[in-house]
Amino acid sequence: MLTEPTRAWLDSALGEAATGTPAWEPYFVAAGRHCGPAHADEARTRLLRAAGAGPDTLARLYHHGTAAERRAVLLALPALVPGPEALPLVEDALRTHDTTLIAAALGPYAATHLPAHAWRHALLKCLFTGVPVTAVAGLAERAAGDTELARMLIDHAAERTAAGRPLPDGLSRVLALTTPAEES
Amino acid sequence: MRIFDPHIHMTSRTTDDYRAMYDAGVRALVEPSFWLGQPRTSPATFLDHFDSLLGWEPFRAAQHGITHHCALALNPKEANDPRCVPVLDELPRYLAKDGVVAVGEIGYDSLTPAEDTALAAQLQLAADHGLPALVHTPHRDKLTGLRRTIDVVRESVLPPDRVLLDHLNETTVKEAADSGAWLGFSVYPDTKMDEHRTVAILKEYGTGRILVNSAADWGRSDPLRTRAVADAMLVAGFTDDDVDQVLWRNPVAFYGLSGRLHLDLPTPPDLHEGNSVLRGGE
Known part of the structure; x- marks a missing residue:
């Protein structure tokens, strides 16, 4: 369960994301410390969906991201990228030895496109x-x-x-x- | 006994070290970015190092039940190489990351004008990002370096109680203590401090603002020296609570100034039977 301050933070972040300007990206970066590690994946994937992040934005966020941010991008792929354009991100994650990234890379997006x-x-x-x-x-x-x-x-x-x-x-x-x- | 090593370069250590550290009581650590032994030739290799401290190394630590946070910076030695200095322009986007609990390690190596500039710029970056700073004191000409460090900290916007002065010893501890900064002691097999001298300093200066670290890296060093200090403290008559303050609560208080310290790591994940790798992955 999210605490009330965390929910307020996330609501405000989702509001920024929905405006379509890059002002939401710092929220994506800082989601772990505001929502806690247990809720960070969900908060970040919701932000990505609210922003309607396309393949170019997703690739940039992935390559500039921590492991947790990269995981969120991978988890959001099925909802945001209909075609195979984001496969290089999946392939990058599969080259790692971080099991959290490998597991996130093998979601429905990989099932369809890999x-x-x-x-x-x-x-x-x-x-x-x-x-x-x-x-x-x-x-x-x-x-x-x-x-x-x-x-x-x-x-x-x-x-x-x-x-x-x-x-x-x-x-x-x-x-x-x-x-x-x-x-x- | 719970131990927080506030300065250790795990990138240079093996999984056997992680296991031994866990067995000795280490449950949390901070890994500052540093010089890799082989000089870098471009900012890109700094970025790979930073990415590792925000990705692979925390994952590796978690496999052994240890929480890993990091401090990021342009290190003092490479602040003198114009090919490396542009990494300062990349630091802001990294200093925004979860898991970054300080700017560091910064400070002086050879006391050059280029090091002056990098130190001042990075103290400003720490203030801009709400982070404390891990500032090491130089190996050569240490007392002069400490005095110059304290001067630069005083001229900066970062309050001294958000600064950890590290690699201190008997010749520098008094002036460092007078500066109002936190006091770090690196305990080594041959150089820097040993556990008994560290205990003597704890007797004289108290446990209030002192942190003890192994600063273990690719050189002759020992990731279990934090535990050795704890044991030596108990032999010398310090209480379990004193040990907990120095080896756990003081590092938590210092790095907690970042607001980004998360110490709620579950027990070591069992990748074969548990579902921890799936956490949040559904």
């Missing part, structure tokens, strides 16, 4: 870094019938087994999703 090769590597990276595969949007739909993903998962399982290490959580679940449903 090309197959990059999506498969992202999924494998989740298994490597411990991001729960339940964080991946559209997992069942994209994994279904993906024989190349299945091969990668089986190879990874073989590598882990050869090393005497346990399989990562989620691997068998994703592997099962790659199997086409049996025809009745």
Whole structure:
């Protein structure tokens, strides 16, 4: 729950954002200390939506942002960018090793736009870094019938087994999703 | 025992250090931006360093149950390189960030006119952004450097009680204390202070405005020296509350002046079973 001063701060920030001038951007930057870490993602994504931030603004805010600001941009992509223009931001986040960024990058926007090769590597990276595969949007739909993903998962399982290490959580679940449903 | 290391360069340290620090009681730290050992040649590499202190390093610290905040600045040594000075123009947008709790570390290295300019400009930036300043005192010609530092602070708009004078020792503590600033002591294996000399200073000057740090970096240094000071304080007859004041409440009070200190980190996240990585991600 937001406290009353925090709600007032956010209302005023959202009002600025709705005017369409860049005066709202300092609110986006300072949302963490005004709303608290637990509410910062929501406050920032609401600001981005209220401002109707387009791909250029989102890219600038992302590249000038802290990890928390970058995460908010990634979370807002599905609502704000209909086409694939913002994919470089997703790809940038997927190159990091920050699991909060990786998880945020694999939302519905990536499910719709991320090309197959990059999506498969992202999924494998989740298994490597411990991001729960339940964080991946559209997992069942994209994994279904993906024989190349299945091969990668089986190879990874073989590598882990050869090393005497346990399989990562989620691997068998994703592997099962790659199997086409049996025809009745 | 809870410990807040108010000055440590974790970028130069390993995950084993994070683990050992947690085991020793460290739950929070501030990492000031600094000289990387290899001189920089452009502002762009400062920005990558700043981004790291606002992204990767807090994430890494959180994996070990430690909250990470930072101080950002053009460091004194590189203030002398004209190729680096333009980073001052980029600092304002960084000083607005959550997680930045001070301007620092600034101060003197070789006591040059270029360092005068950078120090004064960055004390002004601290005042402009509602931040305190972490000001180190130079390794060479320290007492002269301290006096010049205090003069520049007096000429600035930043009140002395929003300044932490760091790397102090027996020869500089009195004048630093008289200035009204907070007093920082860096405890090292060979150089700077050791834990027993630090305890002696705490006996003479009291626990009210003294902060103790490891200032650990890529050199011969030890991230557990904060704990060593705490243990030495107890052996010397200080109470648990005295230790808590010096090793926790004083750094919280100083960096809390920023209004941006958040110490509510949950227990170390378990990436395999917990859902902490999903927090806010739905």
